[in-house]
Amino acid sequence: xxxxxxxxAAVIRAGLTEILTDRGHDIVAAVGDAVALRAAxxxxxPDFAIVDVRMPPDHTDExxxxxxxxxxxxxxxxxxxxxxxxxxxxxxxxxxxxxxGVGYLLKDRVANVAEFTDAIARIxxxxxxxxxxxxxxxLAASRHTDTLGTLTAREHDVxxxxxxxxxNSAIAEHLHVSERAVEKHISNIFSKLGLPPSDSDHRRxxxxxxYLRT
Amino acid sequence: xxLLRGAQQKFNVRVRELPQEKVAELAAAEGITIxxxxxxxxxxxxxxxxxGDPVAWRVRGYFGLKLPLVVTGLAGVVAGWLGGLFYxxxxxxxxxxxxxxxxxxxxxxxxxxxxxxxxxxxxxYAGSWLTHNVTEGDRWLMRGLLGPRTSEERVRALRESxxxxxxxxxxxxxxIERDLHDGTQAQLVALxxxxxxxxxxxxxxxxxxxxxxxxxxVTQLVGDAHxxxxxxxxxxxxxxxxIHPPVLDKGLTEALTVLAERxxxxxxxxxxxxxxxxxxxxxxxxxxxxxLLTNVAKHSGARHATLEAVHVPGLLRIRVTDDGTGGARPVxxxxxxxxxxxxxxxDGRLEIDSPHGGPTTVTVExxxxx
Numbered sequence: 001x002x003x004x005x006x007x008x009a010a011v012i013r014a015g016l017t018e019i020l021t022d023r024g025h026d027i028v029a030a031v032g033d034a035v036a037l038r039a040a041x042x043x044x045x046p047d048f049a050i051v052d053v054r055m056p057p058d059h060t061d062e063x064x065x066x067x068x069x070x071x072x073x074x075x076x077x078x079x080x081x082x083x084x085x086x087x088x089x090x091x092x093x094x095x096x097x098x099x100x101g102v103g104y105l106l107k108d109r110v111a112n113v114a115e116f117t118d119a120i121a122r123i124x125x126x127x128x129x130x131x132x133x134x135x136x137x138x139l140a141a142s143r144h145t146d147t148l149g150t151l152t153a154r155e156h157d158v159x160x161x162x163x164x165x166x167x168n169s170a171i172a173e174h175l176h177v178s179e180r181a182v183e184k185h186i187s188n189i190f191s192k193l194g195l196p197p198s199d200s201d202h203r204r205x206x207x208x209x210x211y212l213r214t
Numbered sequence: 215x216x217l218l219r220g221a222q223q224k225f226n227v228r229v230r231e232l233p234q235e236k237v238a239e240l241a242a243a244e245g246i247t248i249x250x251x252x253x254x255x256x257x258x259x260x261x262x263x264x265x266g267d268p269v270a271w272r273v274r275g276y277f278g279l280k281l282p283l284v285v286t287g288l289a290g291v292v293a294g295w296l297g298g299l300f301y302x303x304x305x306x307x308x309x310x311x312x313x314x315x316x317x318x319x320x321x322x323x324x325x326x327x328x329x330x331x332x333x334x335x336x337x338x339y340a341g342s343w344l345t346h347n348v349t350e351g352d353r354w355l356m357r358g359l360l361g362p363r364t365s366e367e368r369v370r371a372l373r374e375s376x377x378x379x380x381x382x383x384x385x386x387x388x389x390i391e392r393d394l395h396d397g398t399q400a401q402l403v404a405l406x407x408x409x410x411x412x413x414x415x416x417x418x419x420x421x422x423x424x425x426x427x428x429x430x431x432v433t434q435l436v437g438d439a440h441x442x443x444x445x446x447x448x449x450x451x452x453x454x455x456x457i458h459p460p461v462l463d464k465g466l467t468e469a470l471t472v473l474a475e476r477x478x479x480x481x482x483x484x485x486x487x488x489x490x491x492x493x494x495x496x497x498x499x500x501x502x503x504x505x506l507l508t509n510v511a512k513h514s515g516a517r518h519a520t521l522e523a524v525h526v527p528g529l530l531r532i533r534v535t536d537d538g539t540g541g542a543r544p545v546x547x548x549x550x551x552x553x554x555x556x557x558x559x560x561d562g563r564l565e566i567d568s569p570h571g572g573p574t575t576v577t578v579e580x581x582x583x584x
Binding site: 009015016018023084107108110111112 | 368395401402403404406407408410411413414442
């Protein structure tokens with residue numbers, strides 16, 4: 001894939017480039033701020049963009065806003081957003097797009113090469129990725145402790161993996177159960193939480209995210 | 215409330231704002247028997263407290279002294295201004311027949327009436343002088359009696375100083391956070407990536423494919439990672455030194471010696487520090503000297519500099535002199551400005567004597583204890 005990297009720390013930019021090049025991708029541009037990112041996307045029309053939330057000049061969320069703008073203008077470009085801290089607001093803003101092909105990971109996740117490249121592959125395939133740590137945090141902080149308490153341990157695991165954006169087959173593989181079992185768990189979960197059944201993986205991430213954040 | 219234990223003495227203790235039960239409790243805790251408690255007459259208490267209030271006395275004093283002042287002022291206005299105006303225009307009045315006002319002096323002719331005109335001028339002059347002095351007197355009274363006392367001024371100055379100190383430390387913590395985040399943390403993440411990649415390549419060797427391990431690549435990755443770690447260690451060392459230089463533990467004299475040796479410009483060191491000032495002062499003094507020597511090396515073009523550090527009881531003075539081009543000024547976001555802020559937080563002083571053409575002398579004075 002042709003990838004653009006936007007990250008202000010030079011060492012991390014170099015490391016990302018190295019990993020992705022090793023995997024056979026082509027890094028068409030590696031930039032250090034949001035303005036350069038938009039320019040590079042316009043110029044190179046990549047297949048994928050990896051963006052840090054916090055970049056110069058303000059060091060607040062210009063990376064995220066650039067990513068959302070790119071997503072709107074070019075929905076075919078896969079986007080992976082990195083964040084130093086868990087900011088569920090960013091995750092919600094980013095994921096509230098119509099389709100998949102978008103992801104939100106914590107920066108630490110980059111250090112795990114396998115998970116990082118797996119996330120990119122899933123996004124490129126049109127899936128949705130949400131960092132497991134973000135999901136854990138959301139589950140812990142949710143006000144719906146009573147309702148969440150009615151879930152069985154297995155259903156809880158399925159809910160977490162589903163919120164991370166994984167497909168049924170991926171969940172089945174992860175938990176070493178059959179896909180049919182996963183489907184059954186999911187429909188139980190949705191009825192217990194009072195959510196309507198979702199037609200796409202991405203929609204259900206949004207549904208769960210919305211549920212956990214209220 | 216200090217009470218003598220077990221004494222058989224009678225005390226009339228005024229305990230305000232405590233309910234009776236609480237007083238009994240406290241007394242019992244001290245081992246004192248209360249023979250009787252009498253609630254004070256509230257109104258009497260109020261009057262008595264007013265009698266003892268220093269602010270109230272100052273206000274009374276002001277109004278008391280203002281009365282004679284006002285009377286004098288009034289006399290001045292009437293006699294001086296009005297009288298003066300009258301005598302100034304006396305001929306007109308005489309002609310109109312009003313010569314008896316303000317004591318006519320028995321003037322019988324118009325010509326003689328002009329003699330009183332200078333009296334009018336004199337009176338006007340006297341009147342304005344009196345009015346001016348009365349107002350000055352009033353202002354002096356107000357400032358003296360009603361103005362803020364030196365202690366209040368001192369409190370205000372202390373509050374400002376404390377606010378500056380709090381802002382200063384908050385700003386420095388933010389700088390440290392940024393340095394750690396952008397520097398050390400980024401380096402460690404990059405390291406983890408390199409090692410992760412290396413591990414993957416090594417793990418490939420045991421996979422089903424059983425491809426040969428790309429040892430060249432793995433060696434390169436591990437080597438890069440190692441170099442990165444050393445760099446991170448160095449950066450952390452520099453950061454820690456910026457927070458508290460370990461060399462200061464040996465004392466300011468020792469630390470300044472190291473600074474002088476490290477300076478690009480030859481520095482002559484003169485120290486007289488018998489007793490060590492407090493840690494915080496030593497740190498500020500050290501960083502001040504470091505900043506000043508850096509400025510000498512970077513901006514002054516000097517060939518020789520002197521660093522003096524003298525500690526007399528209560529005062530630590532650091533002075534850096536150089537024979538450079540001078541013209542040193544504290545720039546808005548420059549090092550000298552930051553230095554001045556830090557010095558001010560401990561009520562110290564920074565003096566810059568740097569005429570264009572040099573030589574430059576910068577003096578930092580700090581109290582022995584913050």
